[in-house]
Amino acid sequence: MKRSIDLSLYLVTRRDSLGIAEFLTIIRAAVNGGVTIVQLREKDASAREIINLGKRLLLLLKPLEIPLIINDRVDIAHAVGADGVHLGQSDLNVAEARAILGKKAIIGISVESLQQAELAIEEDVDYLAASPIFHTKTKTDCAEPWGLNGLKQLCITSEYPVVAIGGINETNVREVMDCGAAGVALVSAIFDASCPKTAAHTMIRRMKGYAF
Ligand code: TZP
Ligand code: MG
Numbered sequence: 684m685k686r687s688i689d690l691s692l693y694l695v696t697r698r699d700s701l702g703i704a705e706f707l708t709i710i711r712a713a714v715n716g717g718v719t720i721v722q723l724r725e726k727d728a729s730a731r732e733i734i735n736l737g738k739r740l741l742l743l744l745k746p747l748e749i750p751l752i753i754n755d756r757v758d759i760a761h762a763v764g765a766d767g768v769h770l771g772q773s774d775l776n777v778a779e780a781r782a783i784l785g786k787k788a789i790i791g792i793s794v795e796s797l798q799q800a801e802l803a804i805e806e807d808v809d810y811l812a813a814s815p816i817f818h819t820k821t822k823t824d825c826a827e828p829w830g831l832n833g834l835k836q837l838c839i840t841s842e843y844p845v846v847a848i849g850g851i852n853e854t855n856v857r858e859v860m861d862c863g864a865a866g867v868a869l870v871s872a873i874f875d876a877s878c879p880k881t882a883a884h885t886m887i888r889r890m891k892g893y894a895f
Contacts, residue, residue, distance in 0.1 A: 688750065688789055689719040690810055690846050690866035692886060695754075696723050697821065697874045703736070707743055709879045714749055716883025722769050722868070724754035737763035750789055757783050767791070769812070772799060777806035791846070795826035800837055812868060813837050815849020816859060821870045825849065831862055838863030853882075853889045860890050 694713050698706050710721060721744060723737050737753060741763060744751050750766035753759050757780045760768040767789030768780055775783075780790050790807070793814040794800040803811055813834050815825045828849065829837065838845050844865030851859055851867045859867055869886070876882035885895060 685809060688809060688844075690844055691890065692718045692720075692883060693846055693848075693866050693868040694718040694721045694873055694883075695848070695868050695870045696721065696725060697870050698725055698728070698736070699874075703739065706736075707739060709874065710740065711743060712878070712880040713873050713883045714744070714747055716880035717887040718749070718873070718883050719866070720750045720752065722752040722754055723765075724769075724870075726754075730756070730759060733759050734762050737765055741765065752789060752791065760784060760788070767809070769793070777803070777808050781807050793848075794837070797833075797837065797840065800841060804841055804843060808843055810844045810846055810865065811837070811841055812846045812848050813864075816847045817850025817855070819850040819871070822849065831858055834859065834862040834864065853885050853895070856886055856889045857892060 723740055725733055741751050752767045752769050753765045754769050755771060755774050757768050757775050761783055769791045770780060771793050777790055777792060789809045791810045791812055792803050792808050793812045794803055795814055800811055813829050815828050816834055817828050834847055846866045846868050847859045847864040848868035851869055852872045856867055873879050873882050
């Protein structure tokens with residue numbers, strides 16, 4: 684039996700040119716607003732930079748019992764002592780990641796088609812990320828979006844929780860959750876917000892069906 688992980692509001696980082704203090708302040712505010720899990724995803728940073736950021740983030744998140752996931756890099760997740768890793772289709776496979784990180788690690792994988800999902804479901808994963816749900820400016824090298832109908836079908840097919848990612852904001856989050864998703868992963872809805880705490884809080888309210 685898998686342990687349950689709160690995937691409901693999943694923050695994916697985008698540091699850009701933010702200083703470390705400002706970056707951590709945004710993440711702290713978002714967690715105070717209701718973010719339940721954080722993925723460190725810094726595509727342009729070196730391994731050392733990601734490790735340093737990861738260690739700083741772990742110091743922030745551990746006492747709050749918010750899991751820290753590292754994007755792509757199993758070696759960095761291990762070096763940081765993070766709670767898990769988020770794999771893409773061209774990273775180490777799930778069995779290899781599990782062998783390195785151990786039974787307790789949280790392992791998620793992005794799936795861009797039902798075929799990829801069917802293969803992932805055979806593995807020892809904790810969640811699938813349906814990528815992308817909608818077009819998004821944050822990641823332009825995406826596959827064809829799942830859309831709401833595709834997401835619904837995936838959620839019916841998958842015995843694992845499905846996190847929806849890509850183009851999700853406070854205006855569409857309710858529809859996404861109604862498809863059966865366990866949660867939503869967000870970059871711009873939090874990092875572009877003037878108040879990340881309010882943005883996260885509003886997202887939670889909208890997920891629950893409140894009208895803003
Ligand atoms: N993977 C699929 S879409 C995406 C990632 C990392 C970016 C999501 O960003 P946003 O700003 O929440 O659309
Ligand atoms: Mg990846």
